[in-house]
Amino acid sequence: MKPFKVLGFLFISLLILIGITFLFPEGEINIAPNFTINYPSFQQLYKKKVKDERTVEEIAKFRQDSIRVALRNAKRMSILDSLKLYESFDVDNPASLYHPDKEKIALYVFFGQMDSLSIKDTAAHVLHYGDSQIEMDRITGYLRERFQALWGGNGPGFVTPKPLTPGYNLSHFFSDNWSRKVPFGPLSFRAKHYRYGPLCTVCSFDSAETATVSIRARKKSTEGVKKFDVFKVIYKGNVNVSASGNRGNKEFSIVPFSNGIKMGVWSFDTFQSKASFSFQGDSLSEVYGISLESKKGVYLDNVPMRGASGTFFSVINKTLLKESLVAINSRLIILEFGGNVMPVIHSKKKAEWYGRKMKKQIEHFKEIRPEATILFIGPADMQVSKGGVTQTHPYLETVIGELKRNVLEAGGIYWDMYSAMGGNNSMKVWQNNKPKLGSSDGIHFTKKGANTIARMLFETIENEYIIYKMKQRLISLNEGN
Numbered sequence: 001m002k003p004f005k006v007l008g009f010l011f012i013s014l015l016i017l018i019g020i021t022f023l024f025p026e027g028e029i030n031i032a033p034n035f036t037i038n039y040p041s042f043q044q045l046y047k048k049k050v051k052d053e054r055t056v057e058e059i060a061k062f063r064q065d066s067i068r069v070a071l072r073n074a075k076r077m078s079i080l081d082s083l084k085l086y087e088s089f090d091v092d093n094p095a096s097l098y099h100p101d102k103e104k105i106a107l108y109v110f111f112g113q114m115d116s117l118s119i120k121d122t123a124a125h126v127l128h129y130g131d132s133q134i135e136m137d138r139i140t141g142y143l144r145e146r147f148q149a150l151w152g153g154n155g156p157g158f159v160t161p162k163p164l165t166p167g168y169n170l171s172h173f174f175s176d177n178w179s180r181k182v183p184f185g186p187l188s189f190r191a192k193h194y195r196y197g198p199l200c201t202v203c204s205f206d207s208a209e210t211a212t213v214s215i216r217a218r219k220k221s222t223e224g225v226k227k228f229d230v231f232k233v234i235y236k237g238n239v240n241v242s243a244s245g246n247r248g249n250k251e252f253s254i255v256p257f258s259n260g261i262k263m264g265v266w267s268f269d270t271f272q273s274k275a276s277f278s279f280q281g282d283s284l285s286e287v288y289g290i291s292l293e294s295k296k297g298v299y300l301d302n303v304p305m306r307g308a309s310g311t312f313f314s315v316i317n318k319t320l321l322k323e324s325l326v327a328i329n330s331r332l333i334i335l336e337f338g339g340n341v342m343p344v345i346h347s348k349k350k351a352e353w354y355g356r357k358m359k360k361q362i363e364h365f366k367e368i369r370p371e372a373t374i375l376f377i378g379p380a381d382m383q384v385s386k387g388g389v390t391q392t393h394p395y396l397e398t399v400i401g402e403l404k405r406n407v408l409e410a411g412g413i414y415w416d417m418y419s420a421m422g423g424n425n426s427m428k429v430w431q432n433n434k435p436k437l438g439s440s441d442g443i444h445f446t447k448k449g450a451n452t453i454a455r456m457l458f459e460t461i462e463n464e465y466i467i468y469k470m471k472q473r474l475i476s477l478n479e480g481n
Contacts, residue, residue, distance in 0.1 A: 009101060027443050032429055040145075056433050059422030060095070060456060065176040079477075094419035095456050096377075100408045104464070110373040111468045113331045114151040117296055123230075125157060125291075125328045126300045127198060129313075131338030133380065133444060136168040139336070141222070142454035144300035148224045150465070153297020154229030154271070158289045158328070158468040161203040161213045161277075165304055169221035173214040177206035183312045184305060195317045197234055197288025197322045199303050207247035207283045213290065216274035227271035228292040234324055236261045237285035245272030257323040261288075267295065288324065298331075310337030311357040319342060322368040333365055335412075338379030338399060339443060340468040345395045355402030362410035377457070378403050381418055381427040383442025390442065392424050420456050 077085070099107065100480045117124060126147065128140045137144075137156075148154065156169055162178040180203050181191035196202050205211035217226040229245045234257075241264050243250075248270035255263040275292055279285070293299045313321075340352050362374050378400050382393045400418055407414045422429060430438030430449055437449030445453060 044384050054429050086467050098414040100411050106373045121296050121369040123296050124298050124331045126332040128334040129303045131340050132306045135165045137302045138450035139454040140300050140302035142451050146458045147298050151298045154224050155293040156225045157299035158291040160199050160201045169225045171216050175212045177209045184308045195320050199289045203287045213277040213280040229268040229271050230293050231266040232291040233264045236287040239281035239285045242277050242278045246274045300364050309341040313361045325369045330372050334375045336377040342393050351398040351402045355406040359406035359410045362412045376407040376412050377415050378417050404445045
């Protein structure tokens with residue numbers, strides 16, 4: 001074909017495409033269930049785009065900055081006046097926690113448990129389950145550092161022998177003969193026996209060889225992560241496990257579970273900065289998790305599950321999950337899900353279905369571990385392309401509403417990350433921030449962004465803790481009169 005004919009064909013095709021923009025009706029045309037056709041209008045294609053000039057500081061409320069200003073302006077305040085001031089920051093604040101009851105019993109029980117750790121000289125775990133938003137210790141790492149500053153503790157907590165993703169705080173080396181199964185994703189990823197343990201993974205190894213794991217803190221990791229003096233391994237089967245640190249002497253003990261599952265515990269007389277493990281056993285051997293911690297304090301376990309929507313906890317072997325949660329003294333379970341289900345949400349009915357599924361998971365945790373408080377972190381703003389325009393997913397707020405309602409009905413606490421970060425189209429603002437706080441995919445946070453949103457969550461929790469301590473103080477004063 002001659003060049004001028006090719007040019008003419010392209011020109012005519014372009015005119016036809018432009019013409020369609022005038023003729024195609026606004027919105028979508030439903031062809032079949034879950035199948036629609038959308039074509040951008042002329043106005044959508046050629047209208048002038050207006051840049052969002054808002055800042056993160058304008059759309060996201062940082063509670064402690066406001067409280068410090070208020071406290072500076074007040075020369076002297078009684079405990080009662082201070083209590084009223086802190087409580088005022090929870091009124092109509094999108095970054096506040098939503099509680100299943102006015103008395104905030106679940107959260108206050110958790111605070112009491114944390115305060116008792118130093119008195120009882122014991123340790124407790126916080127399990128942070130989530131999707132790819134928490135990979136590489138994002139959000140969890142910041143919370144761990146701040147929680148341990150409040151209630152003590154050292155070490156990163158639980159990890160798997162073969163992690164799903166690399167860690168930000170830890171260098172993790174493992175031999176090639178490890179295999180891993182998880183309770184979500186394709187059937188080939190899953191174990192038929194559903195024994196996954198507290199990290200929702202089960203690792204096994206080729207019994208013909210010795211399986212090894214070596215873990216050490218990275219130089220850039222926080223100081224609390226760099227030292228630990230207790231190693232724990234939860235495992236099943238005819239397994240011979242040996243563990244070593246890089247200094248000091250150790251003592252070994254075993255905590256027995258049912259059905260041949262046990263937890264080996266190595267206690268050192270001085271802090272370690274690295275840990276090495278060697279496993280030998282038969283083909284039925286299973287390892288559910290390795291923990292690096294200290295003898296007292298709180299540990300936050302980062303459990304990222306890329307692609308997961310969080311609807312599978314109720315199918316995990318109930319006995320194993322219950323016994324392991326009891327053995328590690330879990331006191332707070334954080335569930336952070338919602339983003340991965342959005343691609344299949346095309347109606348309010350689907351959103352209601354997902355809300356009910358998550359309610360079932362919370363009820364399951366409350367049944368097997370009633371001593372633990374449940375905190376659900378809702379999804380962040382999620383940008384999608386609609387008619388050639390990038391905007392918040394049209395059903396995101398519907399899903400958030402259903403999650404919030406179902407979480408509270410199940411007795412959990414809800415934190416609305418979407419509203420806290422600024423609501424509709426807030427991810428664009430986080431992306432435009434300098435330094436960049438939102439990733440280019442319009443879904444995830446950058447490392448700095450994850451620290452920022454984690455700071456907002458911690459400030460919310462810390463504010464509630466200060467209120468709790470003031471109320472305890474007032475009760476004590478009233479009892480003394």
